[in-house]
Amino acid sequence: MRILLPLLALILLSSCIPTNIAPRFKNKDYKIMQAKKFSRKLPKKTSFIFKDPKDANEFYHYINTKLRLNHSNVGYNSPFYINKERYYLSYEEVGKEDKVFNLGFAATDLVLQEKTGLTVFDDNYTSRTGHWYIVITVFDEQTENCLLDTHPKKDLVIEYLKAMKKEYLETHNYQELLFTKKS
Numbered sequence: 001m002r003i004l005l006p007l008l009a010l011i012l013l014s015s016c017i018p019t020n021i022a023p024r025f026k027n028k029d030y031k032i033m034q035a036k037k038f039s040r041k042l043p044k045k046t047s048f049i050f051k052d053p054k055d056a057n058e059f060y061h062y063i064n065t066k067l068r069l070n071h072s073n074v075g076y077n078s079p080f081y082i083n084k085e086r087y088y089l090s091y092e093e094v095g096k097e098d099k100v101f102n103l104g105f106a107a108t109d110l111v112l113q114e115k116t117g118l119t120v121f122d123d124n125y126t127s128r129t130g131h132w133y134i135v136i137t138v139f140d141e142q143t144e145n146c147l148l149d150t151h152p153k154k155d156l157v158i159e160y161l162k163a164m165k166k167e168y169l170e171t172h173n174y175q176e177l178l179f180t181k182k183s
Contacts, residue, residue: 030165032147032158035135039094046147048136048161052093053169059093059134062168077139082160085153087146092135136161 030050035042038049052059064074067089077088138146138157146157 030162035092035137038133038135039096042092042094042135045137046145048138048147048158048165049133050165052132052134056093056132059091059168062171063089063091066164066167082153082156086141087157088139090137090139094133094135096131096133134165 030048032046032048034044035047035049036044038047060074063069063078064071067074067078067080069078075089075091077090079086079088081087138161140146140151140153144151146153148154151157
Protein backbone atom coordinates (compact mmCIF):
# COMPACT_ATOMS: atom_id res chain seq x y z
CA MET A 1 0.00 0.00 0.00
CA ARG A 2 2.92 2.35 0.72
CA ILE A 3 4.28 1.88 -2.79
CA LEU A 4 0.90 1.96 -4.51
CA LEU A 5 -0.13 5.45 -3.31
CA PRO A 6 3.03 7.29 -4.51
CA LEU A 7 2.92 5.34 -7.76
CA LEU A 8 -0.71 6.34 -8.31
CA ALA A 9 0.13 9.98 -7.49
CA LEU A 10 3.04 9.91 -9.98
CA ILE A 11 0.84 8.50 -12.75
CA LEU A 12 -1.87 11.07 -12.04
CA LEU A 13 0.56 14.00 -12.04
CA SER A 14 2.29 12.94 -15.25
CA SER A 15 -0.91 12.28 -17.17
CA CYS A 16 -2.20 14.32 -20.08
CA ILE A 17 -5.91 14.49 -20.74
CA PRO A 18 -6.96 15.09 -24.35
CA THR A 19 -9.70 17.71 -24.59
CA ASN A 20 -9.86 18.00 -28.41
CA ILE A 21 -8.72 15.46 -30.98
CA ALA A 22 -8.38 16.29 -34.68
CA PRO A 23 -10.13 13.82 -37.00
CA ARG A 24 -8.29 10.80 -38.30
CA PHE A 25 -9.79 8.93 -41.21
CA LYS A 26 -9.87 5.17 -40.72
CA ASN A 27 -8.70 2.93 -43.58
CA LYS A 28 -8.52 5.82 -46.09
CA ASP A 29 -6.64 9.07 -46.51
CA TYR A 30 -9.83 10.98 -47.31
CA LYS A 31 -13.45 11.03 -46.21
CA ILE A 32 -16.71 11.91 -47.93
CA MET A 33 -19.12 13.44 -45.48
CA GLN A 34 -21.31 16.45 -44.80
CA ALA A 35 -19.00 19.45 -44.30
CA LYS A 36 -21.16 20.84 -41.46
CA LYS A 37 -20.45 17.70 -39.41
CA PHE A 38 -16.72 18.22 -39.93
CA SER A 39 -16.72 21.91 -38.99
CA ARG A 40 -19.69 23.94 -37.78
CA LYS A 41 -18.76 26.98 -39.86
CA LEU A 42 -19.12 25.05 -43.15
CA PRO A 43 -22.38 24.60 -45.09
CA LYS A 44 -24.44 21.38 -45.15
CA LYS A 45 -22.93 20.03 -48.37
CA THR A 46 -21.47 16.61 -48.94
CA SER A 47 -17.72 17.09 -49.40
CA PHE A 48 -14.45 15.32 -50.12
CA ILE A 49 -12.12 15.95 -47.15
CA PHE A 50 -8.42 15.15 -46.79
CA LYS A 51 -5.55 16.16 -44.53
CA ASP A 52 -3.23 18.81 -45.94
CA PRO A 53 0.38 18.53 -44.73
CA LYS A 54 1.54 21.49 -46.82
CA ASP A 55 1.76 25.17 -45.88
CA ALA A 56 -1.18 27.57 -45.96
CA ASN A 57 -2.42 28.63 -49.42
CA GLU A 58 -0.52 25.84 -51.20
CA PHE A 59 -3.80 24.33 -52.39
CA TYR A 60 -4.84 27.75 -53.72
CA HIS A 61 -1.68 27.91 -55.85
CA TYR A 62 -2.17 24.33 -56.99
CA ILE A 63 -5.79 24.90 -58.11
CA ASN A 64 -4.92 28.26 -59.68
CA THR A 65 -2.14 26.68 -61.73
CA LYS A 66 -3.85 23.38 -62.56
CA LEU A 67 -7.10 24.92 -63.75
CA ARG A 68 -5.37 28.00 -65.25
CA LEU A 69 -7.60 30.44 -63.41
CA ASN A 70 -5.23 33.45 -63.35
CA HIS A 71 -6.23 34.24 -59.74
CA SER A 72 -9.90 34.62 -60.71
CA ASN A 73 -12.51 32.77 -58.56
CA VAL A 74 -9.93 30.30 -57.29
CA GLY A 75 -11.66 27.91 -54.93
CA TYR A 76 -15.14 29.26 -55.48
CA ASN A 77 -17.02 27.50 -58.29
CA SER A 78 -13.82 26.96 -60.26
CA PRO A 79 -14.72 25.21 -63.54
CA PHE A 80 -12.98 21.99 -64.57
CA TYR A 81 -13.73 19.16 -66.99
CA ILE A 82 -14.03 15.40 -66.70
CA ASN A 83 -14.63 13.64 -70.05
CA LYS A 84 -15.64 16.95 -71.65
CA GLU A 85 -18.33 17.57 -69.02
CA ARG A 86 -18.06 20.75 -66.97
CA TYR A 87 -18.07 20.64 -63.17
CA TYR A 88 -17.50 23.30 -60.55
CA LEU A 89 -15.13 22.91 -57.61
CA SER A 90 -15.20 24.89 -54.37
CA TYR A 91 -12.90 24.33 -51.43
CA GLU A 92 -12.12 25.52 -47.92
CA GLU A 93 -8.99 25.13 -45.82
CA VAL A 94 -10.05 24.15 -42.30
CA GLY A 95 -7.83 23.96 -39.25
CA LYS A 96 -8.44 21.45 -36.47
CA GLU A 97 -6.39 21.15 -33.28
CA ASP A 98 -5.39 18.46 -30.86
CA LYS A 99 -5.58 19.96 -27.36
CA VAL A 100 -4.13 18.24 -24.31
CA PHE A 101 -4.48 19.33 -20.68
CA ASN A 102 -1.40 18.45 -18.59
CA LEU A 103 -2.66 17.63 -15.12
CA GLY A 104 0.86 17.42 -13.66
CA PHE A 105 1.75 21.03 -14.54
CA ALA A 106 -1.50 22.32 -13.07
CA ALA A 107 -1.08 20.33 -9.84
CA THR A 108 2.56 21.41 -9.46
CA ASP A 109 1.66 25.08 -9.89
CA LEU A 110 -1.22 24.73 -7.43
CA VAL A 111 1.04 23.27 -4.76
CA LEU A 112 3.82 25.80 -5.40
CA GLN A 113 1.40 28.73 -5.30
CA GLU A 114 0.01 27.59 -1.95
CA LYS A 115 3.43 27.08 -0.39
CA THR A 116 5.55 29.82 -1.98
CA GLY A 117 3.14 32.12 -3.82
CA LEU A 118 4.99 31.48 -7.10
CA THR A 119 4.12 29.46 -10.20
CA VAL A 120 6.57 27.72 -12.50
CA PHE A 121 4.50 26.87 -15.56
CA ASP A 122 2.57 30.18 -15.73
CA ASP A 123 -0.76 28.76 -16.96
CA ASN A 124 0.90 26.67 -19.69
CA TYR A 125 -1.20 23.66 -18.81
CA THR A 126 -2.43 22.91 -22.32
CA SER A 127 -0.56 22.06 -25.48
CA ARG A 128 -1.92 22.37 -29.01
CA THR A 129 -0.99 20.74 -32.27
CA GLY A 130 -2.60 22.00 -35.44
CA HIS A 131 -3.78 20.00 -38.45
CA TRP A 132 -5.10 21.39 -41.71
CA TYR A 133 -7.73 19.84 -43.95
CA ILE A 134 -8.99 20.60 -47.45
CA VAL A 135 -12.78 20.36 -47.83
CA ILE A 136 -13.87 20.13 -51.49
CA THR A 137 -17.39 20.26 -52.92
CA VAL A 138 -18.16 19.56 -56.59
CA PHE A 139 -21.29 20.55 -58.50
CA ASP A 140 -22.40 19.79 -62.04
CA GLU A 141 -24.03 22.13 -64.60
CA GLN A 142 -27.44 21.64 -62.95
CA THR A 143 -25.93 22.71 -59.56
CA GLU A 144 -26.36 19.24 -58.09
CA ASN A 145 -23.78 18.01 -55.61
CA CYS A 146 -21.76 15.33 -57.39
CA LEU A 147 -20.69 13.66 -54.14
CA LEU A 148 -24.18 12.61 -53.11
CA ASP A 149 -24.96 8.90 -53.29
CA THR A 150 -27.81 9.58 -55.73
CA HIS A 151 -25.65 11.39 -58.30
CA PRO A 152 -24.92 9.24 -61.38
CA LYS A 153 -21.34 10.56 -61.77
CA LYS A 154 -20.32 10.22 -58.11
CA ASP A 155 -17.73 7.47 -58.68
CA LEU A 156 -16.18 9.31 -61.62
CA VAL A 157 -15.87 12.54 -59.61
CA ILE A 158 -14.40 10.72 -56.59
CA GLU A 159 -11.75 9.07 -58.78
CA TYR A 160 -10.88 12.48 -60.22
CA LEU A 161 -10.62 14.02 -56.73
CA LYS A 162 -8.45 11.16 -55.48
CA ALA A 163 -6.11 11.60 -58.45
CA MET A 164 -6.07 15.37 -57.90
CA LYS A 165 -5.26 14.93 -54.19
CA LYS A 166 -2.41 12.57 -55.06
CA GLU A 167 -1.06 14.98 -57.69
CA TYR A 168 -1.29 17.90 -55.24
CA LEU A 169 0.57 16.07 -52.49
CA GLU A 170 3.30 14.81 -54.84
CA THR A 171 3.87 18.05 -56.79
CA HIS A 172 6.23 20.65 -55.36
CA ASN A 173 6.57 22.97 -58.35
CA TYR A 174 3.07 23.73 -59.61
CA GLN A 175 4.41 25.20 -62.84
CA GLU A 176 5.09 21.59 -63.89
CA LEU A 177 1.32 21.18 -64.14
CA LEU A 178 1.27 23.52 -67.13
CA PHE A 179 3.22 20.92 -69.11
CA THR A 180 0.73 18.11 -68.46
CA LYS A 181 -2.52 17.48 -70.28
CA LYS A 182 -5.36 19.53 -68.80
CA SER A 183 -8.31 17.40 -67.67
